[in-house]
Amino acid sequence: MPYNTRVDAGPVGLDGVAAGLVARAGLRFAVAGDEVARDAAYRLRAQAVVDSGWQPASDFPDGREHDAYDDRAVHIVGWDGGDIVATGRIVLPPGPLPTEAACGRTIEPAGRVADVGRMAVARAYQDTRHPAFVALLARLYLEVRARGFDLACGMMSPRARSLLRLLGVRLEVLGDDRPYCGDARAPVRFSLVENDLPLSTRWRAPSPPATPAP
Numbered sequence: 001m002p003y004n005t006r007v008d009a010g011p012v013g014l015d016g017v018a019a020g021l022v023a024r025a026g027l028r029f030a031v032a033g034d035e036v037a038r039d040a041a042y043r044l045r046a047q048a049v050v051d052s053g054w055q056p057a058s059d060f061p062d063g064r065e066h067d068a069y070d071d072r073a074v075h076i077v078g079w080d081g082g083d084i085v086a087t088g089r090i091v092l093p094p095g096p097l098p099t100e101a102a103c104g105r106t107i108e109p110a111g112r113v114a115d116v117g118r119m120a121v122a123r124a125y126q127d128t129r130h131p132a133f134v135a136l137l138a139r140l141y142l143e144v145r146a147r148g149f150d151l152a153c154g155m156m157s158p159r160a161r162s163l164l165r166l167l168g169v170r171l172e173v174l175g176d177d178r179p180y181c182g183d184a185r186a187p188v189r190f191s192l193v194e195n196d197l198p199l200s201t202r203w204r205a206p207s208p209p210a211t212p213a214p
Helices: 010-024 035-051 098-103 131-146 158-166 199-204
Strands: 028-031 074-080 083-091 113-121 151-156 169-173 178-180 183-195
Touching (some): 010 131, 035 083, 035 113, 074 131, 083 131, 098 178, 113 131, 131 158, 131 183, 151 158, 158 183
Parallel strands (some): 113 151
Antiparallel strands (some): 074 083, 083 113, 151 183, 169 183, 178 183
């Protein structure tokens, strides 16, 4: 699967970078439009948890990782041909957010933050440069922006936080790492409109070093 992280951001900023990363991933990303696609996403999530050793397969007797937030979430899926190989979800206000429940606090400004999580990539599509995972992050970013949100939050592992920073996203860690979905994750809030480094500098530089799998 060809992939190149060198994207010419030019004057278009992070939106353009994200769109370029999605285009270069060799996958077709879309909102899960029916229960069949959502069910495939839940099964991919369960398999990713088991493959990572976070929980045993016996914890998912129906082969699906699913919770109460899924029914109102926007599910993004990445297709390779007829197979769903990547997924993530966005939970929008109003109503409690998964990150708020996990860390016991309101993510400010209340009602103006989207929750991004439950990201999973099929094992066959993982490698040291994480093209599918980075493209999934970028597609989730674009969906949140399209729905009018400038801020998002999530429970993220240190490695996932590193990949977001690699994209140029400004992160604020809101608490310590804690057990969540089988891994150590911390609550974070991140801006979708403020970038840590000039994007033209970041994305015209040589490709970044490999990072461990999220």
